[in-house]
Structure formats: structure tokens, C-alpha cells
Amino acid sequence: MKIEERASTHVYRQRQMFTKEELEARERLCVHEQPAYCNAACPLKLDAKAMTAAIAAGDFDRALALYERITPFPHLLAEGCEAPCEQSCKLWALGEGISIRALERAALTWGTKSRGKSFLRKKPTAVGIFGGDLLTLFLAGELVKKRYSVHIYCSQPDAQALVEACVPEASPSAKAATAKALADMDAEFSWNADPVLAYSREERQLKAASFAVAQALFPDLAVEEVLMVSRPHNLITGKTRGVLDAAFGAKKAALSIDRMAQKLDPANTRGEEGAVETRLYTSLEGIAPSERIPVSDKASAMAEAKRCIQCHCEECIRGCAYLQHYQKFPRILTREIYNNVSIIMGDHMMNKPINACALCGQCGVLCPNGYDMGEVCRIARENMVFTGKMPLAPHEFALMDMLFSNQEAFLARPQPGFNRCRYVFFPGCQAAAIAPATVRAAYLDLCTRLPGGVALMLGCCGAICHWAGRYELHSQTKAFLKEALAQLGDPIIIAGCPTCKKELADLPGVTVLGVWEILERLGLPQTRRPDPRPVALHDACGARGDGETQASIRRIAQALGCQVADTPYSGDQAPCCGYGGLTQYTNREVARKMTDKCLERSDLPYLSYCMACRDRFAREGRESMHLLELVYGTSADHCPDISAKRYNRLGLKQQLLKELWKEDTQTVDLGFTIAYTPEAEALMDDRMILKSDVIQVFEHLRQTGEAICDGETGLYITRARQGNVTFWVKYRETDAGYQVISAYSHRMKVVNRQ
Amino acid sequence: MADKNYYTIDPEGKLTCLKCRCKLQKGKAKFLYLDNGFPVELPVCPQCGFVYVPEELALGKVLAVEKALEDK
Ligand SMILES: [Zn+2]
Numbered sequence: 113m114k115i116e117e118r119a120s121t122h123v124y125r126q127r128q129m130f131t132k133e134e135l136e137a138r139e140r141l142c143v144h145e146q147p148a149y150c151n152a153a154c155p156l157k158l159d160a161k162a163m164t165a166a167i168a169a170g171d172f173d174r175a176l177a178l179y180e181r182i183t184p185f186p187h188l189l190a191e192g193c194e195a196p197c198e199q200s201c202k203l204w205a206l207g208e209g210i211s212i213r214a215l216e217r218a219a220l221t222w223g224t225k226s227r228g229k230s231f232l233r234k235k236p237t238a239v240g241i242f243g244g245d246l247l248t249l250f251l252a253g254e255l256v257k258k259r260y261s262v263h264i265y266c267s268q269p270d271a272q273a274l275v276e277a278c279v280p281e282a283s284p285s286a287k288a289a290t291a292k293a294l295a296d297m298d299a300e301f302s303w304n305a306d307p308v309l310a311y312s313r314e315e316r317q318l319k320a321a322s323f324a325v326a327q328a329l330f331p332d333l334a335v336e337e338v339l340m341v342s343r344p345h346n347l348i349t350g351k352t353r354g355v356l357d358a359a360f361g362a363k364k365a366a367l368s369i370d371r372m373a374q375k376l377d378p379a380n381t382r383g384e385e386g387a388v389e390t391r392l393y394t395s396l397e398g399i400a401p402s403e404r405i406p407v408s409d410k411a412s413a414m415a416e417a418k419r420c421i422q423c424h425c426e427e428c429i430r431g432c433a434y435l436q437h438y439q440k441f442p443r444i445l446t447r448e449i450y451n452n453v454s455i456i457m458g459d460h461m462m463n464k465p466i467n468a469c470a471l472c473g474q475c476g477v478l479c480p481n482g483y484d485m486g487e488v489c490r491i492a493r494e495n496m497v498f499t500g501k502m503p504l505a506p507h508e509f510a511l512m513d514m515l516f517s518n519q520e521a522f523l524a525r526p527q528p529g530f531n532r533c534r535y536v537f538f539p540g541c542q543a544a545a546i547a548p549a550t551v552r553a554a555y556l557d558l559c560t561r562l563p564g565g566v567a568l569m570l571g572c573c574g575a576i577c578h579w580a581g582r583y584e585l586h587s588q589t590k591a592f593l594k595e596a597l598a599q600l601g602d603p604i605i606i607a608g609c610p611t612c613k614k615e616l617a618d619l620p621g622v623t624v625l626g627v628w629e630i631l632e633r634l635g636l637p638q639t640r641r642p643d644p645r646p647v648a649l650h651d652a653c654g655a656r657g658d659g660e661t662q663a664s665i666r667r668i669a670q671a672l673g674c675q676v677a678d679t680p681y682s683g684d685q686a687p688c689c690g691y692g693g694l695t696q697y698t699n700r701e702v703a704r705k706m707t708d709k710c711l712e713r714s715d716l717p718y719l720s721y722c723m724a725c726r727d728r729f730a731r732e733g734r735e736s737m738h739l740l741e742l743v744y745g746t747s748a749d750h751c752p753d754i755s756a757k758r759y760n761r762l763g764l765k766q767q768l769l770k771e772l773w774k775e776d777t778q779t780v781d782l783g784f785t786i787a788y789t790p791e792a793e794a795l796m797d798d799r800m801i802l803k804s805d806v807i808q809v810f811e812h813l814r815q816t817g818e819a820i821c822d823g824e825t826g827l828y829i830t831r832a833r834q835g836n837v838t839f840w841v842k843y844r845e846t847d848a849g850y851q852v853i854s855a856y857s858h859r860m861k862v863v864n865r866q
Numbered sequence: 867m868a869d870k871n872y873y874t875i876d877p878e879g880k881l882t883c884l885k886c887r888c889k890l891q892k893g894k895a896k897f898l899y900l901d902n903g904f905p906v907e908l909p910v911c912p913q914c915g916f917v918y919v920p921e922e923l924a925l926g927k928v929l930a931v932e933k934a935l936e937d938k
Contacts, residue, residue, distance in 0.1 A: 117900070118900060119900075119901060120900055120901030121900045121901060121902060121935055121938040122901055123901075457938075458938070459934075459937055459938065460937045460938070461937070463936070463937045464937070503900075503936035503937065505932065505933075505936050506936075816885075817884065817885045818884075818885055818914070818916055819884045819885070820881050820882060820883055820884060820890060820911070820916060820918055821881070821882045821884055822880065822881055823879070823880045823881065823882060824880050828884065829918070831919075838919070840919065840921070840924065842921070854921065856921045856924050856925055857924070858919060858924040858928045858929065858932065859899060859932050860897040860898060860899040860928055860931070860932060861897070861898040861899065862895055862896070862897055862898075862908070862917050862919055863895065863896050863898060863917070864893070864894070864895055864896075864910060864915040864917050865894045865895060865896045865905065866893060866894055866910070866915065
């Protein structure tokens with residue numbers, strides 16, 4: 113098994129991450145950008161959500177601008193609209209929906225119209241409008257907005273009379289405001305005209321390019337209602353029912369006129385018109401029912417608007433520190449990752465987000481449509497590995513650590529006295545690294561109490577290379593484990609870690625149980641250390657979708673006397689501690705935010721059943737316990753550094769070999785000692801430099817004598833290249849060897865060019 | 867890293883090669899990474915050719931260039 117650095121930044125292969133169809137199918141699952149229910153219901157496409165937000169903020173001018181955008185005669189509409197937006201308000205499910213019409217009227221009352229002039233040039237196309245009804249009235253307004261040259265012929269003597277004829281039922285103030293708006297319009301009016309006569313004259317002379325007629329003038333014309341067009345003469349007309357229908361009819365008619373003005377069939381490529389279906393999801397959790405507030409002044413309008421919950425879906429981002437960090441929703445993130453993976457040359461800005469996801473699957477559970485961003489990131493990683501665009505640097509330490517687990521620290525033995533065993537205990541690499549005494553106690557207990565023999569396998573399940581997208585290494589690791597299991601006689605695996613359980617279950621023909629299931633079957637051992645305190649139980653992301661494991665853990669915790677407190681986002685919704693997906697290695701800032709996200713759920717001590725979770729919580733200063741520590745009355749190491757985590761794994765292997773299999777491990781005597789200042793140890797942990805790296809640097813020094821002395825500090829400095837990294841060590845000489853003062857590394861190779 | 871003078875060599879004679887017992891001098895070196903090369907000037911032993919990469923350089927400019935190249 114070898115881990116290789118990408119060869120070049122100039123040469124790579126190409127492969128698409130998804131087909132276009134797959135990409136679109138995934139993107140469709142994210143409903144974040146779907147319209148709010150009120151907006152979707154409006155055939156005129158009023159952004160009621162934004163208008164309400166503006167009023168809630170006291171910005172009546174903006175609210176008015178949003179409202180006026182949809183209609184030339186807002187006073188008529190605000191009064192006569194049937195308001196399908198109000199009926200579709202999500203708040204009806206709890207109490208009363210928002211009074212959107214009252215807010216529209218509030219915008220008209222307290223908003224000031226902006227004096228901005230239209231930037232559109234007046235179109236030379238002339239449109240003749242003959243006779244007054246609601247449709248032709250609204251159409252005239254729509255066309256003037258679109259800057260057509262509009263000529264209105266009607267029998268009425270003036271604007272007021274025309275409005276009166278079109279909407280006799282409207283209030284005097286709405287009529288007055290509409291008449292004023294009409295009179296102020298940039299249009300030509302022929303008052304006191306005979307519209308039928310005017311039409312026949314105009315049509316003969318063909319002065320206007322389009323004609324619209326009041327329905328009463330030619331009541332028998334057949335009209336295509338989608339277009340508001342009567343064929344074959346392409347005459348705009350139609351019967352409408354009420355103010356909203358007329359306003360919508362006018363929009364359809366105006367679009368038909370646009371198309372005809374371009375000599376196109378009005379029926380083709382019209383785009384999306386009218387009300388739409390929305391696929392939005394909005395959770396009402398935590399929202400109190402409320403009633404409508406009568407709007408009588410600015411303050412009450414603002415209060416009513418503030419009841420609006422501004423419907424949107426953010427189920428995934430609310431639970432996930434990663435999505436919060438990048439401030440992007442899965443649809444956008446997927447598109448950007450897809451593009452990032454597709455580009456050939458240049459900067460790959462999304463590499464960091466691709467490698468920062470914990471791949472934990474929480475979003476897939478939280479999303480009403482199951483959008484799993486982790487799956488997208490993992491596919492992207494595999495794609496980058498395949499195409500040669502994946503840098504090794506972010507994952508190298510973790511991958512080398514996995515090789516350490518499965519080579520130097522690997523152990524697979526049948527229980528002493530058995531040739532073949534019924535079971536094999538697989539505690540997981542992090543358990544051996546963080547809590548070797550607990551692993552030892554668990555193994556001895558299982559050997560004593562389980563019939564049929566229990567083999568031991570110390571190693572890594574392959575999750576690390578799976579997460580890193582190193583698919584070749586992953587299949588090699590699976591084959592390696594499969595072979596090691598075969599040599600033990602293919603026993604039933606007892607996994608100590610839920611992620612191992614999940615990974616190992618993928619091996620062909622294996623049976624995997626969690627150690628918790630065995631403990632429930634056997635009963636808790638005498639060594640147990642009951643802890644009758646309230647604790648916050650943190651579910652491992654490896655156990656997502658594994659309700660049986662989650663339930664089993666709770667029963668054991670209860671048997672230990674723990675009072676398990678409920679936390680938000682537990683069970684299948686649990687967030688990742690920051691170790692998953694290798695985030696801990698690739699992006700410490702995001703990993704830390706993930707840990708904080710886990711810990712913000714409760715102030716209690718945390719009880720977990722994954723050793724990585726246990727360790728990360730302890731590092732953040734929280735009292736943290738692994739279930740097995742309570743079961744066996746042992747304690748994990750307190751925040752071991754990266755070298756101690758290796759030493760623990762190797763030490764456990766050597767200890768058990770000696771204790772159970774009576775084998776002594778040859779320890780190599782270096783022939784010199786290395787001491788570390790506490791500062792150097794902390795710094796090395798931070799810089800991911802292992803003590804074994806430092807040993808190799810000194811061995812190189814002793815072979816070559818290559819070092820320099822810094823006259824200013826009196827320190828010696830030496831270095832050695834190991835694999836893809838050059839390690840530098842600053843040291844002092846001691847009687848028996850060296851004292852390390854500092855260490856650092858770089859990946860670039862440096863050569864002399866004298 | 868086209869700029870060769872990003873690292874100012876410390877006062878003459880501060881660094882000594884332990885093997886050759888002579889002072890390091892400003893010399894020509896080259897950084898190589900992922901099929902890219904950058905000429906630089908660094909303290910070099912005139913006899914054995916030991917090239918010194920100071921800590922602040924490794925953790926500063928070198929790291930920044932590494933990261934930029936990794937995402938190319
Ligand atoms: Zn030298």
C-alpha cells in the first residue's frame with residue numbers, strides 16, 4: 113500500500129463528476145431558492161415576502177416600490193384583489209395568516225413613490241385601445257409601463273368617467289387615485305369617441321400595430337385565454353372576472369403584444385406566467401400561533417408584518433457548522449464543486465470546501481428531500497484523486513496514520529488456546545490510540561465471558577482512505593482486512609466503534625456486531641463504574657440510520673445509572689464532532705466549529721460511543737466520557753498528542769503480545785536519547801510533526817553530520833527529507849543525545865543550484 | 867516566488883556549517899514542488915552545499931506557495 117503525491121500541476125486526466133442530468137437531479141432536491149408560498153400563489157408575481165419584510169423594517173417606500181412593480185393601478189388592486197397569497201400563508205397552520213392586503217394598503221398609504229423616470233426608450237410601436245373595461249384599463253397601464261405608444265379611444269368624457277365605467281364598485285378614493293394615475297400616463301386619449309367607429313377606421317388605415325378592444329364591443333369573438341388573443345386577426349380582448357383576473361389578463365395580453373410586435377407567434381416561448389407550484393419546505397417548529405393585528409397606523413402595520421416568518425428552508429444549514437462556515441446552500445455548493453472539479457487549469461477555489469466536509473450525512477437526514485452534501489463531497493474527492501488534481505498535503509498525515517495502524521501497529525491473533533475463534537474484537541484505531549487501557553479491559557472481558565474464542569484485531573477499518581477519496585487504497589485496505597479475517601477463520605466481528613461497524617459491514621460475507629450489543633447480551637461486567645449523573649448523550653455520526661445501536665447505547669447508559677438528557681439534534685440528526693471526513697486534518701477551523709456545534713447543545717458532561725468524539729470534546733475543555741470507560745472503570749488518556757496516539761497503539765500491541773501471547777517485541781536501542789522541551793512538544797503537535805519524524809532526522813544527522821549552528825541563539829539546526837516532507841529540528845546537544853527546542857517542516861524540495 | 871529577494875540573509879557570519887566549519891553564505895538554491903520550480907537565494911554552505919531554510923520562511927512564504935500550488 114503506497115500513498116503518492118500528485119505528479120504535477122500541469123498534467124491531469126479528465127472525468128466528469130456527474131452527468132448534467134445527475135447534477136440537475138441533485139440540484140432539484142434543494143428547495144432553498146423555491147418561492148415562498150405567498151409569492152408562488154400570486155399570478156402577478158408580487159414578492160409579498162419581501163414587501164412584508166420591508167414593512168416589518170419600517171421601509172414603506174420600498175414596500176410601495178415592490179407593490180407598484182406588479183401593477184399600474186395599485187389602488188384598484190389593493191382593494192379588489194382576491195389575494196390568493198393570503199390564503200396560502202403558512203401561518204394558517206398555526207393561527208391566522210398575514211393580512212397581506214392590509215399591508216399593501218399600508219404601503220400605498222405611508223410609502224412615498226420614487227420619482228425615478230423610466231430608463232426605457234419609448235417604443236415606436238403604436239397600440240390602439242378601444243373601449244373601456246377592466247382589461248383594457250389595466251392593459252393601457254401595462255403598455256405605458258413598457259413604453260409603447262398607446263392611444264385610447266373611449267366614449268367617456270374623461271379619466272374619472274372611464275374609471276367609473278370600468279370599476280363602479282371601487283371606493284371613491286381608489287377611483288380618484290386611479291383616475292389621477294390614468295390621466296398622468298404618457299398616452300394619447302380620444303375622449304367622447306365612438307370606439308367601434310374608431311376601431312374600424314384605424315384598422316383600415318393600419319396605423320396601429322396592435323389593437324385591443326373592450327370585450328363588450330365584440331362580445332362574440334372566440335378568445336384564447338392564455339394569450340388574450342382572438343385569432344385570426346390577433347385582436348387583443350377577453351372576458352375577465354374581477355380585478356386580479358383583469359390585471360393578470362392585461363399582463364398576458366401585454367406579453368402577446370410584445371411577441372406580435374416582434375412578428376412572432378404570441379403562443380410561443382412565453383416563459384413562466386401566473387401562479388406557480390412551489391416545492392418549498394418551511395418548518396413551523398418553535399413558532400407560536402398568532403392572530404392578525406388590525407392595521408390602523410404605521411406601528412400596527414409593522415407589527416402585523418413582523419408576524420411573518422419569511423418562509424424559507426434552511427433545515428440543513430441550521431444543523432451543520434460546515435454549511436454555516438461557507439454560507440452556502442447545497443444547490444449552490446454542488447454547482448460550484450461541480451464546476452471546480454471540471455475546470456482544467458487555474459485555481460481550484462472549492463478544493464478547501466470539498467475537503468472540509470465531515471461526510472457525516474447529517475444534512476441528508478435534516479433535508480426534507482434528503483440532499484446529502486457529504487455524498488457530493490466524497491464523489492468530488494474520488495474524482496480529484498482519479499484525475500490527479502487531489503493534493504496529498506491535506507490528507508497525508510491521516511493516510512500515513514492509517515498505514516501505521518495497519519502495518520507497524522497492526523495485530524491479528526486468535527485468542528490464546530484457540531486455533532479458530534467464533535468472534536474477533538475490532539476496537540478501532542482511535543480507541544487504541546486514545547484509550548488503550550479500555551481496549552485491553554474490553555478484550556480480556558470478552559475473552560473471559562464469550563464462548564468460542566475471541567480473536568483480536570488492532571487496525572484501521574479503512575474509513576480514513578474512504579473519506580480521503582483514495583478509492584484504490586480503500587479497496588486494498590478492504591482486501592487486506594478480508595484476508596486477515598480469513599486467516600482467523602472468518603469470525604463474527606465485534607466492532608468497538610460505530611464507524612468501524614459501518615465500514616466493516618461493507619466487506620463481503622461478514623457479520624458485524626457492535627460491542628454494545630454483546631455487552632447487552634452478556635450483562636455489564638463487575639468492573640463497571642456507575643455514573644449516576646445527568647449526561648448529554650452524543651450520537652456518533654457512524655451510527656446514523658442505525659436506530660438499534662442508538663437504542664442499545666441508551667439502555668447501557670441507563671443501566672450504568674446515567675440520566676441521559678435530551679439534546680436537540682440527537683439520534684439520526686446528530687452533528688459530527690469534526691473528526692469525520694478528515695475535517696480535523698484538512699481544516700482545523702471548520703473542525704473546531706463542528707465540535708462547538710456539538711457542545712452548544714448542552715452544558716452537561718458528554719457521553720459518547722466513538723473515541724474520536726470523546727477526544728475532541730475533551731480537547732475543547734468539556735468533561736467527556738466514552739461509554740466503554742464507564743463499563744470497564746478505566747480512563748482514556750487525556751488529550752494525547754499525535755505522537756502519544758501512535759505510541760499508545762504500538763504500546764498496546766506490544767503489551768498484549770507479551771501478556772497474552774508471551775511474545776517479546778525487540779525494542780531497537782537508538783543509542784542516543786532525545787528530550788523535548790514542553791514548548792517543542794506542543795508546537796510539534798500543532799505542526800503535525802511526530803517524534804518518530806524527529807528520530808529519523810537525528811539518525812540522518814548521525815550518518816551525515818549535516819547540521820549548522822546559529823551563532824546568535826547557540827542552537828544547532830539539522831534536517832532530513834522523509835517521503836514528501838523535509839523536517840527541520842532545532843536542538844541542543846546533551847550528554848546522552850539531544851534536546852529538541854523546535855521543529856518545523858515544508859513540503860517543497862530545496863536544491864542547491866551553484 | 868518570482869521575487870528572489872523575499873528573504874533577507876541575516877548578518878554575515880551568523881550561521882556556521884558544523885561539518886565544514888565554515889560560514890554559510892548567500893547562495894543560489896531552488897524550490898521544487900509538484901513539477902514547479904522557483905529559483906531563490908538562501909544561506910548555503912560554500913563547501914558542502916547545505917541549504918538552510920529558516921523557520922519563518924518555511925512557515926510563511928514557503929507554506930503559502932505550497933498551498934497555492936496544491937489548489938492549481
Ligand atoms: Zn558544509
